[in-house]
Amino acid sequence: MDINPVPKKRYNVLQPEWSSHAVIYQVNTRQFSEQGNFEGVRKGLSHIKSLGADIVWLMPVHPIGEKNKKGELGSPYAVKDYLAINPEFGSEEDFKALVDEAHKLSLKVIIDWVPNHSAWDNPLVEQHPEWYAKDYKGDFRPSPWWDWSDIIEFDYEHVGLRKYMINALCYWVEKFDIDGFRCDVAGYVPNDFWQQAVQTLSAIRPVFMLAEWENRDLHENAFNMTYAWSWNETLHELAHGQCSLDRLRKYYSWNERSWPHSAYRMTFVSNHDKNAWDGTQREQFGDALEACIALSVVGEGMPLIHNGQEAGETKRLAFFEHDPIHWQEHEIGNLYRKLIALKKSKAVLGNGEYGARMIQVPNSKMDKVFSFVRCSESEKVFVVINFSNEYLEVTFEEPLFQDEYTQWQHEEKRNFEAGSVCELEPWQFEIWVA
Numbered sequence: 001m002d003i004n005p006v007p008k009k010r011y012n013v014l015q016p017e018w019s020s021h022a023v024i025y026q027v028n029t030r031q032f033s034e035q036g037n038f039e040g041v042r043k044g045l046s047h048i049k050s051l052g053a054d055i056v057w058l059m060p061v062h063p064i065g066e067k068n069k070k071g072e073l074g075s076p077y078a079v080k081d082y083l084a085i086n087p088e089f090g091s092e093e094d095f096k097a098l099v100d101e102a103h104k105l106s107l108k109v110i111i112d113w114v115p116n117h118s119a120w121d122n123p124l125v126e127q128h129p130e131w132y133a134k135d136y137k138g139d140f141r142p143s144p145w146w147d148w149s150d151i152i153e154f155d156y157e158h159v160g161l162r163k164y165m166i167n168a169l170c171y172w173v174e175k176f177d178i179d180g181f182r183c184d185v186a187g188y189v190p191n192d193f194w195q196q197a198v199q200t201l202s203a204i205r206p207v208f209m210l211a212e213w214e215n216r217d218l219h220e221n222a223f224n225m226t227y228a229w230s231w232n233e234t235l236h237e238l239a240h241g242q243c244s245l246d247r248l249r250k251y252y253s254w255n256e257r258s259w260p261h262s263a264y265r266m267t268f269v270s271n272h273d274k275n276a277w278d279g280t281q282r283e284q285f286g287d288a289l290e291a292c293i294a295l296s297v298v299g300e301g302m303p304l305i306h307n308g309q310e311a312g313e314t315k316r317l318a319f320f321e322h323d324p325i326h327w328q329e330h331e332i333g334n335l336y337r338k339l340i341a342l343k344k345s346k347a348v349l350g351n352g353e354y355g356a357r358m359i360q361v362p363n364s365k366m367d368k369v370f371s372f373v374r375c376s377e378s379e380k381v382f383v384v385i386n387f388s389n390e391y392l393e394v395t396f397e398e399p400l401f402q403d404e405y406t407q408w409q410h411e412e413k414r415n416f417e418a419g420s421v422c423e424l425e426p427w428q429f430e431i432w433v434a
Contacts, residue, residue, distance in 0.1 A: 010220060010260075011219050011220050011260040011262055011263065012220065012221050013219055013220070013221065013222065013223065013224055013262065013263075014262075015224060015262060015264065015351070015352055015353070015354070016206060016208070018054070018108070019054070019055075019208065019224070019264070019302075019351060019354075020350045020351060020354035020355075021054075021343055021344045021349065021350050021351060021354070021355075022054035022055055022302060022351060023051070023052055023053045023054055023055070023297075023302065023303050023304075023305065023340055023343070024053065024054070024055040024056075024057055024210075024225075024266065024302060024303070024304050024305070025048050025051065025053035025055065025056055025057065025304070025305045025307070026057045026059070026271060026272065026304060026305070026306045026307055027041055027048075027056055027057065027058050027059065027307050028059050028076075028272055028307055028317065029041055029058060029059060029061070029089050030059075030073070030076070030088070030089075030322055030323075031307065031308070031317045031318075031322070031323055031324055031325055032044060032307050032308075032324075032325060033324060033325075034324050036088070036089075036322050036324065037088070037089045037090045037094070038089050038090040038094040038095050038097070038098045039090060039094060039097075039098075041058070041098055042094075042097060042098045042101050045098075045101055045102055045105055045107060046105065048107070049105045049106075049107060050337070051305060051310060051333070051336055051337055051340065052336070052337060052340030052341060052343075052344060053107070053305060053340075054106075054107065054108060055107070055108045055109075055110060055179075055208065056102055056107050056108065056109050056110070057110050057111075057112070057182045057210070058109065058110070058111050058112060059076050059112045059272060060076040060077060060079060060086075060111070060112040060113075060114055061085055061086055061089060061095060061111055061112070062076075062079045062080065062081060062082060062084060062085070062086055062114075063079070063080040063081045063084050063085070063086045063087065064076060064078055064079070064080055064086060064088075064119065065078040065079070065080040065118070065119020065120055065121045065122065065150065065151075066080070066119075066121055067119065067120040067121040068119075068120050068149055068150045069119075069150050069320075070149075070150050070319075070320045071318070071319070071320020071321050072320060072321050072322075073088070073320055073321055073322065074150065074320060075150055075151075075319065075320060076112070077112075077114050077117075077151070077184060078117075078118070078119040078120075078150045078151050079114045079118050079119055079122065080118070080119045080121060080122050081122065081123065082118075082122075082165070082168040083168055083171055092176075095176060096176055096177075099176055099177055099178060100177075103177070108179040108180070108208060109178050109179050110178065110179055110180040110181055110182050110208055110210065111172060111178055111181060111182070112181070112182050112184060113169065113181040113182065113183050113184065114184045115154070115165055115183060115184070115186075115189050115193075116143065116153060116154060116184060116185045116188040116189055117142070117143060117148070117151040117152055117153045117154060118151060118152065118154065119150065119151060119152075120140070120150070120151070120152055124164075125140070125152070128158075128160065128161070128164075130155075130158060131154055131155060131158050131160065131161040131164075132152055132153065132154055132155060133152075133153040133154065133155040134155075140152040140153075141153055143185075143188065153188075156189055156190050156193055162193055162196060165193075165197070166196060166197045166200050166201075169181065169197055169200075169201060170200060170201060170204060173201060173204050173205070173207060174204060179207060179208055180207040180208030180209055180210070180224075181207065181209055181210070182210040182212065183209065183210065183211050183212060183223075184212050185212055185213065186211035186212055186213040186218060186223070186226075187211070187213035187215055187218070191217060191218060191220075191222070194209075194211075194218065194221075194222035194223065195220075195221040195222050197222070198221065198222045198223075199221075208224050208225075209222060209223045209224050209225070210223065210224065210225045210226070210266065211223045211225070211226045211227070212227055213226055213227060214226055214227050214228065214229045214230060216258060216259045216260065216263060219259075219260055219262070219263040224264055225263070225264035225265070225266050225302060226263065226264075226265060226266065227265075227266050227268075228255075228265040228266055228267045228268070228301055230251055230254075231251055231265065231267050231301065232267075232268055232269065232274070234247050234248050234251050235248070235269070235285070235288070235292045235295070236284055236285065238288065238387050239284070239285045239286055239287075239288035239289075239292065240286070244367065245366070245367055245368065245369075245370060245387055248370060248387075249360070249370075252299075252300070252358060252360075255300060256357060256358075261352060261353050261357075262352050262353050263352065264301070264302045264351050264352050265300070265301040265302070266301065266302050266303075266304050267295070267296040267297075267299065267301035267302065267303055267304070268296060268303070268304035268306065269281050269284065269285060269289065269292050269293055269296060269309075270284070270304075270306040270309055270313060271304060271306045272306065272317075272319070274306075275306060275308075275313065275316055275317055276316055276317060276318075276319040279316060280313045280314065280315065280316060281306075281309055281313045281332070282312075282313070283316075287389065287426065287427045288387065288427050289332075290332075290335060290427070290429065291385050291386070291387065291427050291428070291429045293332070293335060293336065293339070294335075294339060294383075294385070294429045294431070295370075295383075295385060295429075297336070297339040297340060297342075297343050298339065298342065298343060298349055298374075298381065298383055298431060299358060299372075299383075300355065300357070300358055300374075301351070302351045303340070303343075305336060307325060308325035308326075308327075309332060309333075309336070310330060310332055310333030310336055311325060311326065311327050311328050311329075311330050311332075311333060312326075312328065312330040312331075312332055312333075313332075314326050338408075338409065342408055342431070342433075346379055346381055346433070347376065347379060348374040348375055348376050348379045348380070348381055349374060349381060355374065356374040356375055356376055356379075357374065358372045358373075358374055359372055359373050359374070359375070359400060360372050361373055361382070361396050361397070361398065361400060361401045362396070362397040362398055363384075363394050363395065363396050363397065364394050364395045364396075364397075365392050365394045368386060368387060368388040368390065368392060369384060369385065369386055369387070369388075369392060369394050369424070370383075370384075370385045370387055371383065371384045371385070371394075371396060371401070373400055373401060375400075375434075379433075379434070380403055380405075380433070380434040381431065381432070381433055381434075382401055382403070382405060382416065382431070382432040382433075382434070383429070383430070383431050383432075384422055384424065384429065384430045384432075385428075385429040385430075386424035386425070386426065386427060386428050386429070387427070388426065388427070389426040389427065390426060391423075391424070391425060391426060392423075392424045393421050393422070393423055393424075394421070394422050394424060395419060395420065395421055395422075396416070396420070396422075399418075401416055402416055402417050402418065403415075403416060403434040404434060405432035405433060405434045406432070406433050406434070407430070407431075407432060407433075408431040408432065408433055409431075414432065416432070
């Protein structure tokens, strides 16, 4: 019987060591400070660092189109010039000062890149109309089926467009020393373009690439991290009693068996889209919020903090106007700090292949309680989450959970053994460390 040779490794993106336990923080420059500019962000970098974040993702920094704009200031995702700075935020020197200060704090900076479409009044519209997609009438078109009337789509069949966009990406790395890109609706752009872009960027230096998309093959040659949209959607439905807990287990099964272990999945309870259109973190998750945040940090995936979450995310931020965050000390910020400190203290809680797989611990309330361990020969973290609004007493099966533990916050010691009972308040989570 002939045996086929072992295929070459398909997923070739190598994750940098600095990202092993990294956390990402999203900044909406317009709303982050009262000034609404780069200087306001620069002054807040030490605060971001104090949360335990490692990557600062800046929403688009480019000038915004005037033609067909939405609201008073327009959408940052309607890019008028890919090679310029939005004067609303400051000058090139101000942006460079922000990046330099972040690097002094050992923070990486990635900027939002919007390759799928541009503003109606981007100079490329007149210079290269052939680079744009057309509707059945032959007119420029927004992305079909969306209400994105302030933008028109590109057509990546054109080699000239690809060269322009790759050169523009390189410009920001070379001139401003940024560390990578968050790529808007990345799946609307051909995957082979991303491979071309990253290959060219890597000749300058390694970059960190985040795709706003959920597709494993984007990790093949281009992206370090993709959105865990289905994780977020599942937890949102769980919080509102709209799905069974088995749906969450199916997500983690899919994550383990269908995705490469090297791929980072970005786990989040909020971002600019969720906040603006679906509501604040508390509106979205209610009493389940803290449990969902905990899972985003100690489960598999890289956690995202959306700007203002740590201050309670008290309002839906206006998307097309200046609407500064209401900054305050808040229990959610304290929760993130403690959870991230725990994540960084345990090798098994690392991202991707740097960390350990989640292994399910069967329990006596499988329809309401989610329990798992992440462990190595020298470390074990045991997590139990009550995804219900009921008080529960739960026991566990199989021997993997059995050990001498310390409660993650209160230093309480406990020996979990066969027959041990865990008492859980509604939506309570417990983390035990051995």
